Amino acid sequence: MEASLFAQMISESLAKNKEEFNNLSQLIWAHPETQYDEHFAHALLTDFLSKEGFVVEKAYAGVPTAFRAEIATSDYVVGSHPVIAILCEYDALPEIGHACGHNLIAEVGIAAGCAVRDVLLSNSQTKFPGKVVVLGCPAEEGGGGKIDLINFGCFRDIDFVMMAHPFPHDVLHCITLGIERCTVEFFGRATHASCQPWEGVNALDAAISAYNAVSLSRQQMKPDWRAHAIIAKGGTVPNVIPDHSESQYYMRCQNMEDMAILKSKLIQCFECAAEATGCRMVLSWDPKPYLPLRSNRTMASTFGDFAQAENLVYGPDPGLHGSSDIGNVSMVVPTIHPRFFVGESHLIHTREFQKLAGSSKTQPYCLRMAKIMALTAVELFINKSLREKVTREFDGC
Ligand SMILES: [Zn+2]
Ligand SMILES: [Zn+2]
Structure with a gap:
């Protein structure tokens, strides 16, 4: 199938559910919950993904507010075919709520997951076995929810990881300390x-x-x-x-x-x-230090190519570096964590960014990110030599 047809399929999938994606994001924004207390967001997202046909495991890995939702092609064989995880965060900061915009991370992750699902399940036209996992990761703003998932072995069957974080600038090769x-x-x-x-x-x-x-x-x-x-x-x-x-x-x-x-x-x-x-x-x-991000350049470069086709041209890294437990994930699975502009250049963890994260005017940026992420995931499913190149880079070969 032509790559442009995948792009069309993904665009249609995103357009079909965009009100619901926005609704999820707004509801999470309006109910800010801090680390390990994200019960509202956990229930909201898992109910939605169940309704959308994903096989959902709530309270995943013994963490009450973590979840795993997955969907595979009918010919998928465990251990033989690729598994791609798209990560969601949904925790807020004390007092200033969603000033890091994790409700938008959830929106992008859910939207991209649903779009990849639609491509995978259109198997009468496409023939590439695989599985997409939407992984709900609590407690990024302290707590280290992803470290709990790593320690539980949740990434052992996952080959590639993607997540996108809202930010004052678009950054492809993200650095976290x-x-x-x-x-x-x-x-x-x-x-x-x-x-x-x-x-x-x-x-x-x-x-x-x-x-x-x-x-x-x-x-x-x-x-x-x-x-x-x-x-x-x-x-x-x-x-x-x-x-x-x-x-x-x-x-x-x-x-x-x-x-x-x-x-x-x-x-x-x-x-x-x-x-x-x-x-x-x-x-x-603290027994759970966050490690620096090891962004996979091969995956990021593929992501960047699709971004360019969506009129998103990346400039140099502005050098604003925080920390995240996505760094720990990047040490065990090839990972990318691009940052995306959401309409105004407010720095994260400010009251201005908190206000922006609750605005529906961020949605075009979220949907564009979800589309690029879904296209990258599909490319990984269909392109064996890309998968091998990503893995070789990760293995340091
Ligand atoms: Zn933050
Ligand atoms: Zn954040």
């Missing part, structure tokens, strides 16, 4: 801050000293390293020397070799602060 998170607690001794301050051991001073030492060390950090923190607890009233403080630190790097160096620098700052103030330090690391 690895991130490690830790909590630093200092324990001192409380005393009256005026009568006998010399008897106290000041845990707030330790937190401030550590914070300042990290700030000073930034001059010796590489340009793409990030270290940022808040002091979450620093005492209760000024006339008691604080005997407990708690700070939270995030550290980010483009590779985990640099991360080991950055971590050791920060640990030195924490230890020196404890030493200088006489406090005891307790350091706890």
Whole structure:
């Protein structure tokens, strides 16, 4: 079948359900739910996918708000034919709701999944066995839902992964930084801050000293390293020397070799602060670090070719790098994670972007992304040499 006929089939599929896709997105936007609490979105999306004929597993991998929905051609044979997963996110941020636009990630993922389904099931005209999986991944904004799915073995039967994230710019070869998170607690001794301050051991001073030492060390950090923190607890009233403080630190790097160096620098700052103030330090690391994204260039290049045909021309990466657990997925399966412009150039995690993510004027951009994603998926199904090239790149051959 001609590639243009697939494009036509995909366009028709997207146009047919576009009101429903928009409705799903708007409903998720209007009911923001934070990490692992996405019960409304989970029910909404799984009900929709069941209605659309997907075989749906709710609470997938023992994670109450994860799901897996799949559909295969009748001649699909496990282990012999390709499996392509399209990922959805649907968690929100505390207080500012869908300021990262994950409702739009869900919209693109569901729309692309349905379009690929329509091509796969038109098997009287097309002959390429395969399976498409729409994977519902909770807790990206902290929590690391995709890491739970990796640890459960959910990606073992999946050959290729795609996901698209809304952003102020279109970015094809997306970079995300690895991130490690830790909590630093200092324990001192409380005393009256005026009568006998010399008897106290000041845990707030330790937190401030550590914070300042990290700030000073930034001059010796590489340009793409990030270290940022808040002091979450620093005492209760000024006339008691604080005997407990708690700070939270995030550290980010483009590779985990640099991360080991950055971590050791920060640990030195924490230890020196404890030493200088006489406090005891307790350091706890988040057990689920996010790894840097290893975007598959072969898959991304195919995606870019289809994007060009849709009048989407990618420019240079504007260099605005966050972190995501899609990085961890990219270490176990060939993955792409393009970012897409949604009509206005507001930075994510802002109130302006939250407002934009709830607007139906983002839909043309979401549908265009879903179309390019579906075309890329179909190309992977039909083009064996492309699949082999993607896998060779992933294997480092
Ligand atoms: Zn975010
Ligand atoms: Zn996000």
